[in-house]
Amino acid sequence: MTYEPWDEGVATAMLEPFTSDATLVLVALQALQARFGFVPEAAVPLVAHTCNVSRADVHGVLSFYHELRTQPPATREVRVCRAEACQAVGARDIERAFADAGHPVGSRTSALAVDAVYCLGNCALGPTVEIDGAVHGRCDTDIVREALR
Amino acid sequence: MRVCISDDTAARSVGADAVAHAFADLADVEVVRTGSRGLLWLEPLVEVETPEGRIAYGPVRPSDVEDLLRAGALHGGAHALRIGDIAAHPWFAAQDRLTFARVGIVDPRSLDDFVAHGGFDGLRRALTLAPSAIVEEVVASGLRGRGGAGFPAGIKWRTVAATESDRRYVVCNADEGDSGTFADRMLIEGDPFTLIEGMVIAGLAVGAEHGIVYLRSEYPAAIERLEAAIATAHLNGWLGDDIAGSGHAFDLEVRVGAGAYVCGEETAMLESIEGRRGMVRAKPPIPAMRGLYGRPTVVNNVLTLASVPAILRDGGSAYAARGVERSRGTQVFQLGGNIARGGVLELPFGVTVRQLVEDFGGGTRSGRPIGAVQVGGPLGSYLGPDELDVATDYEALLAAGGMLGHGGIVVFDDTVDLLAQARFAMEFCAIESCGKCTPCRIGSTRGVETIDRIIAGEREDANRELLDDLLVTMTDGSLCALGGLTPLPVRSALRLAATGR
Incomplete structure (x- = not known):
């Protein structure tokens, strides 16, 4: 996935439709992340001003949702499903294999981020791993090599 | 010549796209991407349209395609992967598909295909009825909320319609x-127009002109499919200011979640739609009286709303039968x-968990004996191998704990x-707790610590007693089902572990 570099002017312009609407704080943050890959600290006062809420309100929303990021994404984003249906077919082995390769779940470098996700809705064909948005089913530990490629 | 290959996310996760490309490259065929039939262990499944019905082959790898073509698969030829007429497959034929009637069969992007397979029949009938008659049809059907709570949908609709x-x-x-x-x-x-149809009917029934679908971000293909379907429905007059020339208005909008499990709780979801942290609201007031933006709101699960078109088409009593x-x-x-055979299947209530898991599911994929079955998601109980004869019926399962x-x-x-698994259930609650109420916010963290001590054999009796106390507090004192039901998997997993199964 490619994103534009953060640009306050571009961000201000794209937030225009959200003016004075407090109910659009989450949508505004999602729109910024979709465009720039993350929501930098500098965006918080911008969204607060646009939607006419406090900076604390914006920070509250930004810190609540697991998917909103305040750091730029890695070149490769991997999510390992850690929910029960995938646990039943070896998700823990896959997690261990990522850890053995030096990329435990929760680790992040500029090249590779490995996160946990709780269900991608592929529960009959687990274990499931998502690499850059593509869902891979019936995975075994070979998926680690695929993710590191 | 048409070949149907699913582009459901599950099918794609095991290579359906590559199979579709191989067919398009190697044969002079029209490849139609449908939803999935739900026989997921057979994906990628390839269905060839023949005079004898859709002949299926699966699971197909891209490297199989050349061999399939040589074997005359485009005319239903014999091959090791040949399954035969998919509609007659025992797993599929045994089902009673109402809500899922079109999934896996139609092209989900095609409004014409939807209409040709009975789409909008329910809405057409609803447009001839008074709003209260639509509500009473749903009441008569006995339809209960499919999201988990099982509250009668018609009663909820009645409340919304009656609130000034x-x-x-x-x-x-x-x-x-x-x-x-x-x-x-x-x-x-696989069939987004059915959800749209159900929501329009709900709008007519309760006098609502605005609908919102809160869709989780983990489902990008579903978001794209639904947004496209909404645009198509607008263009063709099935959404907007004048639905099918009836003078009734209804518009529909998709809001995307941001990875918070608790936003599946209805009041947390309403908070999220209103742009805030997904914090659970205290009830009352119930959303049916004061929901989104403080207005009376029908909040129903996808399957609940998608069941409504068939109910309106055939009448509530046919559904209730x-x-x-x-x-x-x-x-x-x-x-x-x-x-072994995972997937989705629609059946009348009452089938037992054992029938589902053993007869349909074929037991474990690993071939080993079943150790436990968790029914109802991360907040559902673990059942042991000798507890599977319980019927799938809201009350029977409740009675079985x-x-x-x-x-x-x-x-x-x-x-x-x-x-x-017990520890995981607690940990999941700690990760996903919205933090509003203490039993869930603190209880889940203390619960993980206590289970860790039990696993380590540290003062086991005292810690078990402490955990039991904590589970009672979470059950009775939590604001919503997350903290309130986490004790179900924890307690049942601990009980099964203790009996050595």
Whole structure:
């Protein structure tokens, strides 16, 4: 996935439709992340001003949702499903294999981020791993090599 | 010559795209990307249209395609992967598909295909009825909320319709976060117009002109499919200011979640739609009286709303003729985890968990004996191998100490570490707690610590007693089902672990 570099002017312009609407704080943050890959600290006062809420309100929303990021994404984003249906077919082995390769779940470098996700809705064909948005089913530990490629 | 290959996310996760490309490259055929039939262990499944019906082959790898073509698969030729007429496959033929009638069969992007397969028949009939008559049809059907709570949908609609307000809303809960559930995703990816039809009917019934679908971000294909379907429905007059020339208005908008499990709880979801942290609201007031923006709001799950068109088409009593006791109609079950034949199947209520897991599911994928079955998602109970004869009926499962939830059934083989599963249930609650109420916010963290001590054998009796106390507090004192039901998997997993199964 490619994103534009953060640009306050571009961000201000794209937030225009959200003016004075407090109910659009989450949508505004999602729109910024979709465009720039993350929501930098500098965006918080911008969204607060646009939607006419406090900076604390914006920070509250930004810190609540697991998917909103305040750091730029890695070149490769991997999510390992850690929910029960995938646990039943070896998700823990896959997690261990990522850890053995030096990329435990929760680790992040500029090249590779490995996160946990709780269900991608592929529960009959687990274990499931998502690499850059593509869902891979019936995975075994070979998926680690695929993710590191 | 048409070849149907699913582009459901599950099918794509095991290579359906590459198979579709291989067919398009190697043969002079039109490749139609449908939803999935739900026989997921056979994906990627290839269906060839022949005069004898759709002849299926699966699971197909891209490298099989040349061989299939040589074997005359385009005319239903014999091959090791040939399954035969897919509609006659025992797993498929045994089902009673109402909500999922078109999934896997139609092209989900085609409004014409939808209409040709009975789409909008329910809405057309609804447009001839008074709003109260639509509500009473749903009441008569006995339809209960498929999201997990099982509240009678018609009664909820009646409340919304009867509450004085300048405007009302219909909100569809598509925040399908429960592990082991994927029917909402499959319906939206495979037949999005049915959900739209159900929501328009709900709008007519309660006098709402605005609908919102809250769809989880983990389902990007479903988001894209639904947004495209909404645009198509608008263009063709099935949404907008004048639905099918009736003078009634209804518009529909998709809101995307941001990875918070608790936003599947209806009041947290309303907070999220209003742009805030997904913090649970205290009830009362119930959303049916004061929901979105303080207005009366129908909040129903995808499967609930998608069941409505068939109810309006055939009448409430036809729907209520199916099922058992107070669980009427059909339930869409999802078989996942360590299961030989996993997928989605729609059957009348009353089928037992054992029938689903053993007869349909074929037991474990690993071939080992079943160790435990979790029914109803991460907040559902673990059942032991000798507890599976319970009927899938809201009350029967409740009496057995479990719950049906969203109809997800996750199988584990006998290598399952049930203490680890108990710990995970608590940990999941700690990760996903919205933090509003103390029993859930603090209890889940203390619960993980206490289970860790029990696993380590540290003052085991005292810690078990402490944990039991904590589970009572969470059950009785939590604001919503997250903290309130986490004790179900914890307690049942600990009990099964203690009995050595």
